[in-house]
Amino acid sequence: MANITAQMVKELREMTGAGMMDCKSALNETNGDIEAAVDLLRKKGLSKAAKKAGRVAAEGLVGIFTEGTKAAVVEVNSETDFVARNDHFQGLVKLIAHVALKTGDNVDAILAAPATSGGTVADAIASSIATIGENQSLRRASVLSVTDGVVGSYVHNAIDPGLGKIGVLVALESTGDKAELAALGRMVAMHVAAASPLALDAAGLDPAVVAREKAILAEKNAGKPENVIAKIVESGIKTYAKEVCLLDQLYIHDGGKTVAQALKEAEGKVGAPIKLTAFTRFALGEGIEKVENDFAAEVAAQAGLKS
Structure with a gap:
């Protein structure tokens, strides 16, 4: 059996875009013959990922995962909204959110981190691209935590628990009742989803x-x-x-007071002072320039006709 080196696996990955474990397996099956391994991956449909990597991915899902006093939100993009309803893709987004919670918000670190499915998160994405047939990518991630309190969350247009089009995290520091604090955190997160604040306060602008x-x-x-x-x-x-500053905005659940005033009022029910220390709001595809295709022109071009 040929000695399969890391350089050979890397070269095959660059040529095909397939996952690391798939490349290693293909090289083992072809006794180290890279060209034969390319053909094998093509036959298995695993070399599609590289060809699709240049296509615009502005759809997909925002995913949230919470554990204890920490929560992560990620945005994973796909080319079409149809993919967001795919169980395989939904599982991928949940996997990435889990990894982000432990790894942090650096995208490169998340991609290089081990995935529960084997290989790295980058491998899992490449495998999903090959399976589904659309370009997919991890665009961004954010992790919030508190020393004592809760990280409230809210997902808008949820298609499954923790998955949707808009994801919000809100960090509330407090020694008070955690159940009351969690309910408050969700309400504030809903406000953030609707009001789209740019910063916590004026100093943060x-x-x-x-x-x-x-x-x-x-x-x-x-x-x-x-x-x-x-x-x-x-x-x-x-x-x-x-x-545009969260604490100064009029609270959507009670327009007669600001968010800061609503938090102060809630301290009586929570049983302790409350400090809103941070928030994150991810809206799917914001800032991505989507390509609008002229379908008639595209058909005409493929038919060799002039528009």
Whole structure:
């Protein structure tokens, strides 16, 4: 039997896009003949992954996994919404969320981490691509934890527990009643899903975002005295912060109070002070430019006709 080296496995993976274990197995079956191994993987349908890797994947699922005082949310993309209803793909997203909880939010570290199905998470994704026939990718991940309290969560448009189109995590530090705190965390997470805050408070806003808002306010009031513009901009930024900062937003469950006020009021039921320390909101496909295909033109092109 030929000596199968790591370099041979790596070369075959680069040529086919198949999983590490599949490549190693194919090399063993072909006694180390890489070309024969390529043909074998093609026959098994496992070399499709590489060909599909360049296609836009803007659909898929957001997955959440919670354990104790820690939770992870991941976004795994596919090319079509149809794949999100595939049991195999749903299992892949759950697997990745489990791994992220232990590994952290670095995508490269998650991809390199061992998967329960064997090989690495990257191998599991390549295998899923070959099985389903669509490009898939882990886009991002986030992990939140608390020292004492709960990480509340909410999944919008859930198609299975912990899987949906929007996933939110909210970290609440408190020594109070954990059941009450978990219920509150879910309510706040629902608010985050609906209100899309940009930061926890004004101090957390991206300076570039603040600068852009200031420039817009100044431009709108061009021609007025500089001291007047300065006051208008200052007032406008405060108003903007109330609209986009979580603690200052009007609570969707009670428009008469802010989120910060709602948390303060909830301390009586929880039985201890509550501090909202962080949140994460993942909306499927946000920021990805989807390719809009002209179906008629595509058919005409394949038929060799001019549009």
